[in-house]
Amino acid sequence: MIAITNLTKVYNTQTVLNINQLTIAKGESFGLVGNNGAGKTTMFRCILDLIRPDSGAVSNQEENVAKGEKWKLVTGSYLDDGFLIDFLTPEEYFQFVADIYHLSEGDLATFYADFGDFFNKEVLGKKKLIRDLSSGNRQKIGIAAALMPNPEILVLDEPFNSLDPTTQIRLKNLLIKLNTEKGMTLLISSHDINHITDVCSRIVILHQGSIAHDLVVSSDTLNILEDYFSLR
Amino acid sequence: MIKWFLSFQWKTAVRSPMWNKNLVLNLVIGFFLLLFGFYILILGLFMEKILTEVFPESNIYDKFNGLLLYYFLADLMFRFMAQSLPKLTIESFLHLPIRKNQIVHFMVGRTVFDIFNFIPLLVLIPVTFTIVTPQLGSSLAVLWLIASFFLVLANSFLATFLKRLMGSKPLIIAGIGILFVILIVLEKFEIISLSVISSKLFGYMLAHPYMLGFPALWMIICYILHFRFLKMHLYPEEMQKKKSYEIEAGNENRYLKALGLTGSIIIVEWKLYTRNKRTKTILYMTPIFLLYGLMFYPKPEYINQYGFLMFVGVFMTGGMMLNYANYAFGYESGYFDGLLTKNIDFKQYIAVKYYISVLICVICFILTIPYLYFGVKILLINAAMFLYNIGVLSFVLLFFATYNKKKIDLSRGGAFNYQGIGAMNWLAVLPAFLLPVLIFIPFKLSGQPNWGIAFIGILGIIGLFFSRIFIGMITKNFFSRKYIMASSFREP
Structure with missing residues (x-):
């Protein structure tokens, strides 16, 4: 469970994040939408303890993320390129991540088998460094690495960006499967309101750092989102 | 359009993040540039005196002409090595309705404004008055100056052209290189004399003023060569050959892997150093660090200067480590967020950084052992400085590394590259060289220099005993600084 209380972040007198209360239950698939500058990435960075909030706190599994580090064992995340070590090959990077999480050779082999389709023969065995790959393939590597240790919570910032259509559909199905079959908690932001309503059961709209709407996804949600964003 | 190009050029220069962020560093660099320019100017002003001193018997005008060919050849070589290819991100212009010729003219013509073209003027202008005018009269002297400047520009076009050529036709460059070597060898064995050729060549040109058109012609030829080459290769991927690596999978070092997390961090750090341009330059420079001793040890006047020997010792056994530890986190700025979100024991992580230091x-210390040849004293001083480096300096540097606040671009070469270096990095270097000397001075004054050296070594050993505590302190500071580091590393 992730709980946000009285979280604010201010840059040069401009409040970019201001969330009084937000709780994401275990096993929930939580979607975050909002226009540029709404505070989506800032919120995720606070959840991952990458920025220090000006007030308030985020707790993950009852642990304040800024105080403890146990939550990292159960939380997989990929926000942007800054998560990848770009002078390694994908295999070397995966090996590094596996070492950090103390995964065995066998775990790594299973991982490669599981993600073979997802990589679509474009990532593995290419003898190329990550920095020489396209942004779509880098995105795939980041998402896969986040999933490698089988986390209980997965945080992805705009995961569908720059992925090819096939991979977008595969990722969508994978996320739904992880959520329904393994009970993985998902925190996903996206600009694609179709994808996000397909994957998530709850959608929060951020506007200027605050929660504008908190919706339970139903057949009507897509229309609500379209109406909301066409007026902005 | 040219107006736009010029303004873009100006803006890239003025708005470069380094320029804006680091005033002190800019002042320091500016000061040294001025000082350097000043020295060159002095050289130009006294060229006549110097030449009369060195060659009292001969005509200094002939002698100066004799030097010119050497100069232009050396200049060409130097530019080929040092001058960076002007970068105009042509991708942003190619798709717009701008004539290709215009883009290319600008790209070639821009080299005119390179600082390397103006430094020679600091010599050439004084020489025009002191050496050439007495010989040729003032009007021809001005022509001579202009012709020389044309040759300087020709060099600048030619060097950048050759540099571009190296990407696509390395054989031609190799050929030119061999030609240079042959010239040097022939000169060495006095089969030909470049100085006589040069003197004759320039002498003849000046005796027949219409021949002064040749430098102009040569410059135009060099311009056209560069222009045509660029125009034929005006595709981004042909212009900047990106060196991509072919990495064979699966040959990770088994011994390192057996060390667990420690091993995998060492593996990543090693790859960081060997696969990025900036860090690679530093690796190449290490042997030069280690040869530093050769500059001092053979000279008897230094052998009793403890201060010097200590400095050399710290530098040789610790110079490389200094670079590593000083930027311990800055080098990782590209994936710092990734590290923070992963399940890493940061105390162990920092300990590994210390072990690597x-x-x-x-x-480095083992490699300096052969200096034993110059006396046991040298070895003992180096050993003491080595102990100081591992027991004191590396902790100090790693502590200061938590104040790294700039993203370091690893893809640019490392020599004379000040990108990403902050005031803290300079401050952190101070204890490296000042502290041992400060400790040493009281011993020296009381006439016990050897005890001073020993004390510094003992200090290092004591530091080793407290390593756990020091690593703990660094880790604590790391945690309180991590948000600041992460957010500044995220800035482009």
């Missing part, structure tokens, strides 16, 4: 020092 020690390892680097050990290797």
Whole structure:
């Protein structure tokens, strides 16, 4: 469970994040939408303890993320390129991540088998460094690495960006499967309101750092989102 | 359009993040540039005196002409090595309705404004008055100056052209290189004399003023060569050959892997150093660090200067480690967020960084052992400085590394590259060289220099005993600084 209380972040007198209360239950698939500058990435960075909030706190599994580090064992995340070590090959990077999480050779082999389709023969065995790959393939590597240790919570910032259509559909199905079959908690932001309503059961709209709407996804949600964003 | 190009050029220069962020560093660099320019100017002003001193018997005008060919050849070589290819991100212009010729003219013509073209003027202008005018009269002297400047520009076009050529036709460059070597060898064995050729060549040109058109012609030829080459290769991927690596999978070092997390961090750090341009330059420079002793040890006047010997010792056994530890986190700025979100024990992580620092020092120290040839004293001083490096300096540097606040672009070469270096990095270097001397001075004044050296070594050993505590302190500071580091590393 992730709980946000009285979280604010201010840059040069401009409040970019201001969330009084937000709780994401275990096993929930939580979607975050909002226009540029709404505070989506800032919120995720606070959840991952990458920025220090000006007030308030985020707790993950009852642990304040800024105080403890146990939550990292159960939380997989990929926000942007800054998560990848770009002078390694994908295999070397995966090996590094596996070492950090103390995964065995066998775990790594299973991982490669599981993600073979997802990589679509474009990532593995290419003898190329990550920095020489396209942004779509880098995105795939980041998402896969986040999933490698089988986390209980997965945080992805705009995961569908720059992925090819096939991979977008595969990722969508994978996320739904992880959520329904393994009970993985998902925190996903996206600009694609179709994808996000397909994957998530709850959608929060951020506007200027605050929660504008908190919706339970139903057949009507897509229309609500379209109406909301066409007026902005 | 040219107006736009010029303004873009100006803006890239003025708005470069380094320029804006680091005033002190800019002042320091500016000061040294001025000083350098001043020295060159002095050289130009006194060229006549120098030449009369060195060659009292001969005509200094002939002698100066004799030097010119050497100068232009050396200049060409130097530019080929040092001058960076002007970068105009042509991708942003190619798709717009701008004539290709215009883009290319600008790209070639821009080299005119390179600082390397103006430094020679600091010599050439004084020489025009002191050496050439007495010989040729003032009007021809001005022509001579202009012709020389044309040759300077020709060099600048030619050097950048050759540099571009190296990407696509390395054989031609190799050929030119061999030609240079042959010239040097022929000169060495006095089969030909470049100085006589040069003197005759320039002498003849000046005796027949219409021949002064040749430098102009040569410059135009060089311009056209560069222009045509660029125009034929005006595709981004042909212009900047990106060196991509072919990495064979699966040959990870088994011994390192057995060390667990420690091993995998060492593997990543090693790859960081060997696969990025900036860090690679530093690796190439290490042997030069290690040869530093040769500059001092053979000279008897230094052998009793403890201060010097200590400085050399710290530098040789710790120079490489200094670079590593000083930017311990800055080098990782590209994936710092990734590290923070992963399940890493940061105390162990920082301990590994310390072990790597020690390892680097050990290797450097072992490599300096042959200096034993110059006396046991040298070896003992180096050993003491080595202990100081691993027991004191590396902790200090790693502590200051938590104040790294700039994203370091690893893809640019490392020599004379100040990108990403902050005031803290300079401050952190101070204890490296000042502290041992400060400790040493009281011993020296009381006439016990050897005890001073021993004390510094003992200090290092004491530091080793407290390593756990020091690593704990660094880790604590790391945690309180991590948000600041992460957010500044995220800035482009």
